[in-house]
Amino acid sequence: MAGILSVSRVAKHFGGIVVLDGIDMEVGRGSIHQLIGPNGSGKTTLVNVITGLVRPDGGTITFDGTDITGMDLYETHEEGLVRTWQIPKPFRSLTVIENLLIPASNPGESFQNAPLKSRWRDGEQEAIDGALAVADTVGLAEKIDTRSMELSGGQMKLLELGRAMMSGAAMILMDEPIAGVNPTLAHEILEKVTEICKAQGITFLIIEHRLDISLRYVDGVFAIDKGVVIAEGGPDEVVNHPGVVESYLGA
Amino acid sequence: MAIFAVYVVVNLSLNMEFGYTGIPNFGKVLAVGGGAFVAAAVPGRIFAGMAGIEGDYIRDNIAVVSGVNAWLVDNTGIGFAVFFMTLGLAAAAGAGLGLITSYPVIRLRGDYLAITLLAFGESIRVVGNNFSPLVGGTLGVQVPDPLSFLPGEVRFPVATIGLVAIAACVYVYSERTMRSPLGRMLRAVRDDEVAAGALGKDTIRIRTRVIMVSAALAAIGGALYAFYAGGVIAFAYDRASWTFWPFLMILIGGLANNKGVLVGTLIFVTLRKVIIFHKDSLAPAVPFDVAWLDFLLLGVILLVVLLYRPQGIMVEKPTPTIPHGRGPLRSGARRAFDLLFR
Numbered sequence A: 001m002a003g004i005l006s007v008s009r010v011a012k013h014f015g016g017i018v019v020l021d022g023i024d025m026e027v028g029r030g031s032i033h034q035l036i037g038p039n040g041s042g043k044t045t046l047v048n049v050i051t052g053l054v055r056p057d058g059g060t061i062t063f064d065g066t067d068i069t070g071m072d073l074y075e076t077h078e079e080g081l082v083r084t085w086q087i088p089k090p091f092r093s094l095t096v097i098e099n100l101l102i103p104a105s106n107p108g109e110s111f112q113n114a115p116l117k118s119r120w121r122d123g124e125q126e127a128i129d130g131a132l133a134v135a136d137t138v139g140l141a142e143k144i145d146t147r148s149m150e151l152s153g154g155q156m157k158l159l160e161l162g163r164a165m166m167s168g169a170a171m172i173l174m175d176e177p178i179a180g181v182n183p184t185l186a187h188e189i190l191e192k193v194t195e196i197c198k199a200q201g202i203t204f205l206i207i208e209h210r211l212d213i214s215l216r217y218v219d220g221v222f223a224i225d226k227g228v229v230i231a232e233g234g235p236d237e238v239v240n241h242p243g244v245v246e247s248y249l250g251a
Numbered sequence B: 001m002a003i004f005a006v007y008v009v010v011n012l013s014l015n016m017e018f019g020y021t022g023i024p025n026f027g028k029v030l031a032v033g034g035g036a037f038v039a040a041a042v043p044g045r046i047f048a049g050m051a052g053i054e055g056d057y058i059r060d061n062i063a064v065v066s067g068v069n070a071w072l073v074d075n076t077g078i079g080f081a082v083f084f085m086t087l088g089l090a091a092a093a094g095a096g097l098g099l100i101t102s103y104p105v106i107r108l109r110g111d112y113l114a115i116t117l118l119a120f121g122e123s124i125r126v127v128g129n130n131f132s133p134l135v136g137g138t139l140g141v142q143v144p145d146p147l148s149f150l151p152g153e154v155r156f157p158v159a160t161i162g163l164v165a166i167a168a169c170v171y172v173y174s175e176r177t178m179r180s181p182l183g184r185m186l187r188a189v190r191d192d193e194v195a196a197g198a199l200g201k202d203t204i205r206i207r208t209r210v211i212m213v214s215a216a217l218a219a220i221g222g223a224l225y226a227f228y229a230g231g232v233i234a235f236a237y238d239r240a241s242w243t244f245w246p247f248l249m250i251l252i253g254g255l256a257n258n259k260g261v262l263v264g265t266l267i268f269v270t271l272r273k274v275i276i277f278h279k280d281s282l283a284p285a286v287p288f289d290v291a292w293l294d295f296l297l298l299g300v301i302l303l304v305v306l307l308y309r310p311q312g313i314m315v316e317k318p319t320p321t322i323p324h325g326r327g328p329l330r331s332g333a334r335r336a337f338d339l340l341f342r
């Protein structure tokens, strides 16, 4: 299994608090991996560091053969990484389809081309077709003209997935995609993830606490606690690991 | 009407910056003043040089500029060429000032940013007042009139028509720009800068560009005002006239809605005109100096709008770039209704 993402001895502290204390992990291309760990163990921070939202204090991150350590958020996106948010971050005043069109980079986004429709009409049409297809896939077809602030929590999670798909990214990092979502929809979301992974070869790393729902969909699990990886491997192996049982599933 | 046209240009630029992109530029007057100063400092000197008029441009300003205006009667073509060149130069100067403005904008947030920009805005007046070679310091300078060839009584209406035409061009430009993928991206950056970054948008570059373009437009507005007024004096470029009032107008009209900008500007300019026009007849009726009346009334209007219609008269609405072709087609009547009232 060739690794698409490798994280090596990544460290991050905020002031005196050590949040990531030398994280090592290797995610195989085209796989779905889950990242688990108690609240505050540094899962979101790890995703923030990988995608360039915050800079690591040490260690290296390699994605698809490129060293992306210390790159900016938009630069890691150009490399093919995209993430979703634990608390959804829709562009509130934009409609669902407009939200989906944001990641599609379009020649009409420059001041030189914007006033001249002929320069961007074709690209826009293509992006719209893509966005409609994605809206169908994530089940938001009925809502394309709804402003995203009017969506329910679950629909916002779907929109997050849709936007990530529109990015054309090779790897999607999802921060708690099914938290606060009813079990039926949660299964639907993870089924979609599996479908997308199989059909398009996209790699997933999913932070998720709800093991009962998620474990059956994933190829492997990383468990972290206090900023270090304490176990990794197949789902059964990791959830039965004594350290994981103690720190996470605990008494 | 001419003032309306000038304010439309400035307000459209502020709307691009604040309404669409969410950058609270409390130093709008910087770019407006910059544009006006270019119009005050540059064309007069060019004309004087070409016409071979003697005299120090600042010290003998009135004599020089009347000489220039007399010369312009026979040199209309050059007059217009230099006029448009000045607008271009003002835009370039504006973009430069915008680049300076962008430094705090990409580094500071909230109150700190607002105060810094406010100070930036103040600086233009201070520079104008104290550095007399630029715009004659506290005495000001005259600006040549490219329409000198026209008889006095038609000059003003023609100038007004010209200004309205230029404002219309700026309106069309803004509207087309905002109804494009760029406009959509700006609203996304405004709604959530971090999320936009995570979807591949270089938000620092985008914000810098917006500030530069909008400062260029504001500077064109300032230059137009200078030509229209026939003179520039630094103290006229104060934060009330060119920062607070533009904010007020776009807040009344509705942020991120260019039609709203037109409506807000029209209401505001008309009201002020009415107040100024009837000042004397109102004097006995108010228990304070009438000079304060327009400020008071405008404050009251802002309060009323913010309390009862915080989104402005015209609300922001989705601005699709091209139809996606799904969903109910709207009837012609419905579209006309939307166009007029939404």
Ligand SMILES: Nc1ncnc2c1ncn2[C@@H]1O[C@H](COP(=O)(O)OP(=O)(O)OP(=O)(O)O)[C@@H](O)[C@H]1O
Pocket (backbone or CB within 6 Å): A014, A019, A037, A038, A039, A040, A041, A042, A043, A044, A045, A046, A086
């Ligand atoms: N920007 C920051 N500044 C200071 N402390 C931070 C910052 N971001 C995260 N932390 C701290 O780092 C620790 C880890 O936070 P993080 O959000 O990564 O945890 P998590 O594993 O995602 O938890 P949860 O399961 O609750 O989402 C917490 O103690 C948090 O308070």
Ligand SMILES: [Mg+2]
Pocket (backbone or CB within 6 Å): A043, A044, A045, A086, A175
């Ligand atoms: Mg988290």
